[in-house]
Amino acid sequence: MAIKVEHEIHTRRLGRNVGVGLLLAGFIAIVFGLTVVKVLQLGDAKKFETFDHVARPQLIPEDEPRQ
Amino acid sequence: MSDVSLQEGAYETGMGDYFALLKPRVMSLVVFTALVGLLVAPGAVHPFIGFVGILCVAVGAGASGALNMWWDADIDARMKRTVGRPIPSGRVAPGEALGIGLALSGFSIVMLALATNFLSAFLLAFTIFFYAVVYSMWLKRATPQNIVIGGAAGAFPPMIGWAIATGSVGIESLLMFALIFMWTPPHFWALALFVKSDYGRAGVPMLTETHGRDATRRHVLIYTLLLVPVALGLGLTSIGGPFYMTVAVIMNAWFLNGAYKIWRRNDADCDADKHKVEIGVFKVSLYYLFLHFGALLVEAALRPYGYGGW
Numbered sequence: 001m002a003i004k005v006e007h008e009i010h011t012r013r014l015g016r017n018v019g020v021g022l023l024l025a026g027f028i029a030i031v032f033g034l035t036v037v038k039v040l041q042l043g044d045a046k047k048f049e050t051f052d053h054v055a056r057p058q059l060i061p062e063d064e065p066r067q
Numbered sequence: 068m069s070d071v072s073l074q075e076g077a078y079e080t081g082m083g084d085y086f087a088l089l090k091p092r093v094m095s096l097v098v099f100t101a102l103v104g105l106l107v108a109p110g111a112v113h114p115f116i117g118f119v120g121i122l123c124v125a126v127g128a129g130a131s132g133a134l135n136m137w138w139d140a141d142i143d144a145r146m147k148r149t150v151g152r153p154i155p156s157g158r159v160a161p162g163e164a165l166g167i168g169l170a171l172s173g174f175s176i177v178m179l180a181l182a183t184n185f186l187s188a189f190l191l192a193f194t195i196f197f198y199a200v201v202y203s204m205w206l207k208r209a210t211p212q213n214i215v216i217g218g219a220a221g222a223f224p225p226m227i228g229w230a231i232a233t234g235s236v237g238i239e240s241l242l243m244f245a246l247i248f249m250w251t252p253p254h255f256w257a258l259a260l261f262v263k264s265d266y267g268r269a270g271v272p273m274l275t276e277t278h279g280r281d282a283t284r285r286h287v288l289i290y291t292l293l294l295v296p297v298a299l300g301l302g303l304t305s306i307g308g309p310f311y312m313t314v315a316v317i318m319n320a321w322f323l324n325g326a327y328k329i330w331r332r333n334d335a336d337c338d339a340d341k342h343k344v345e346i347g348v349f350k351v352s353l354y355y356l357f358l359h360f361g362a363l364l365v366e367a368a369l370r371p372y373g374y375g376g377w
Contacts, residue, residue, distance in 0.1 A: 008079075009079040012079040012081045013079060015081055016079075016082050018082075019082035019085075030119055030122070030178075034115070034119060034181070034182055
């Protein structure tokens with residue numbers, strides 16, 4: 001037997017689920033936005049590019065000897 | 068074949084019920100004063116960080132509202148004004164309110180610390196603690212001075228806004244705190260004088276019921292007198308200026324005049340004109356706070372053009 005009748009409870013549950021979904025999406029947007037702003041505030045990209053645990057020859061100053 | 072039945076009458080909590088737990092009207096005042104504290108502070112804060120900071124303060128204020136509703140559910144159920152709140156009306160379970168209050172408190176404090184600085188996060192944590200524990204759990208049912216000390220919880224937001232921008236506490240932010248702190252008692256007592264409350268039935272000591280209406284009238288005048296130097300003193304700091312001072316002088320004269328009129332009255336006068344003066348003073352008190360903070364904002368807006376400040 002299929003349930004056809006849309007009870008008010010279903011509408012409320014949908015509203016609640018959509019609400020929680022939007023809150024989570026908003027939270028993700030805030031954390032992402034904060035990350036972008038905080039990283040950009042560091043100014044010189046070299047300051048944070050050096051911390052990515054990967055060898056980046058282009059970050060070594062010109063006058064330093066390259067191996 | 069199986070039958071599916073739905074329990075008729077079982078209430079399914081909606082998003083709006085959870086939102087009502089956060090006391091949105093109180094939240095709007097908190098957002099306004101915190102925003103003014105942030106905008107009048109010296110130094111620039113990135114707009115997005117400022118936005119997140121204010122959002123955290125709003126969520127923290129909402130969390131303390133939820134904790135207050137959880138604790139006060141028994142009182143709320145006995146008062147006409149509060150019987151429709153989510154917990155006494157059965158729309159939200161008490162445990163859910165406690166969970167939401169604690170979770171949002173933690174979230175808002177940690178996010179504020181990460182987004183801005185530890186001082187503002189500490190101030191927000193203290194505000195939530197003060198409102199939920201010191202005011203709701205302790206003072207509210209213990210002393211008729213509950214409004215006076217509890218008012219501190221509502222006075223912290225501009226200080227938090229200031230701390231978000233500067234990472235410090237200054238004389239300006241302390242005076243903004245003092246302005247709301249000193250304003251709260253005469254504002255609420257003016258209301259208590261004309262609203263027929265059932266606080267007595269709920270077992271909450273209110274000055275009008277423990278010490279009588281004459282004592283309350285005297286308290287309104289005393290606290291308004293103490294409020295005036297704070298409001299004018301704020302105008303002499305770096306965030307004040309001629310515009311703020313003009314607004315402050317007018318509003319303080321108006322408020323003080325009203326408090327004096329209240330002090331001169333008795334119950335017969337109140338019955339005769341149906342609390343016309345008390346209602347008037349209560350309305351003035353609302354404008355009072357809004358215009359003081361609005362004037363601070365105007366001073367800050369004029370400053371880049373060389374007009375704001377002294």
